[in-house]
Amino acid sequence: MSLTTKIFLAIAVTAALVIGTMSLLVALSMRDGFSQYLLRGELARFDRLVDELALAFDPGSPGWPQLAHDPRAWHEFVRSHFAPPGVPELREIAGDPLLIAGRLLLLDPSGAPIAGAPPRTERYEQRPICFDGDCGTEGPLGYLRLNAASLSDSASDAFFIRGQYASLAFSALVALLISGAAAFVIARQVLLPIKRLEAGAKSLASGDYSERIDLDRSDELGDLIGHFNTLAETLARTSRAEREWISNTTHELQTPLSVLRAQIEALQDGVRRADPETLAEMHAAQMRLSRLVQDLKILTYAREAEFVADLTRHDLVQIAAEAVEVARPALSGAGIDIVCAFPDGLDVSCDRLRIAQVFDNLLQNAARYTDAPGTVRLTIRRGDGLAQVSIDDTAPAPPNDVLPRLFERFFRAEGSRSRALGGSGLGLSVSKAIIEAHGGSIAAAASDLGGLNVTFTLPEMQS
Incomplete structure (x- = not known):
């Protein structure tokens, strides 16, 4: 039935x-x-x-x-x-x-x-x-x-009672007919939105995410229709993001592959020789391609439970200090000073390699988009049971209207922050995925130094 x-x-x-x-x-x-x-x-x-x-x-x-x-x-x-x-x-x-x-x-x-x-x-x-x-x-x-x-x-007396019974039976029959009509109307009222939901679900199943249902009810079925429309909008947005993701990934992979192909063909045709300069260019293209593939792999598995498998107690200050020492030569070579303000120690439960990768990404991002002479400031503080890390740099600064989009995959703020030094546009996205996998949060804002401020938090471990 x-x-x-x-x-x-x-x-x-x-x-x-x-x-x-x-x-x-x-x-x-x-x-x-x-x-x-x-x-x-x-x-x-x-x-x-x-x-x-x-x-x-x-x-x-x-x-x-x-x-x-x-x-x-x-x-x-x-x-x-x-x-x-x-x-x-x-x-x-x-x-x-x-x-x-x-x-x-x-x-x-x-x-x-x-x-x-x-x-x-x-x-x-x-x-x-x-x-x-x-x-x-x-x-x-x-x-x-x-x-x-x-x-x-x-x-x-019997005649009177029979008459009353007949009247009662007639009244019951009329009541049954009215009840049947009311049941039919109620059933249709309940089923109409369900049928619309069924048709909408078929559209979603076929890949058409443009289907929306008019929200003309305020009961539980109205709530269900609202949830359906939200689901359809989410699927449509996810579908668009997936297409953009594939398109951007293809584009980003194409650049280093094109460089490698051109270099290899030039060597095959005898146009160029395998001198140190050519090999260095090929190696740089290959490294860029490797970093891009690694970032894509991280973003792909960011929602997996094994993404941050090694959660143990580590000193966040020590991880940050090691990252600073690794990045200091590149920063100094680019004419950028780095200033640090650390507490004596601050323990967090984290995957040490992943958090170190976050520091590397943020410091490289600051070095890539800061004009010389410039300054990068790294601050770590504790408060309300959280470890708070802030990285500020000097000008240039991205426009305020693009700040919410900085953590999108492959997004770059064109214009004021140069692309001359390359970058896949995945560094901030990878950092966001790692921090959120640790139960923290990350955000971007304008810095008081004139550039960009990136702040992330992690739950502090109590001694």
């Missing part, structure tokens, strides 16, 4: 059960209520009989001994005092006195039977018997109980 059919049947069957149960309860209540109504109406006609019983009561011999255990005397008493003489219509309405006497029961004040028929049903009505109709001073002398008659005793 379709989901529409299932929802429709669930609502319709539930409504049918509720309506059927209510109809049954109403029918039973109607039957009992009608019996009680008839009993009250009948018992109200026994004023004369109650008065005669009060007059026949002997305080010296309470309990109507003349009627006790004598059905014939009781029947004759009821026959004599059932209805006022000369009122035949009352007799016709109330019925045969013998039949009435067969349903009457005389009780003493405690409720013990004195005369009359034993109870035949659980439904009855009774009224007290008092002197002059006043039971307030001495209490009732006894009670007159009228047992309920079977509905089949009166054709008119």
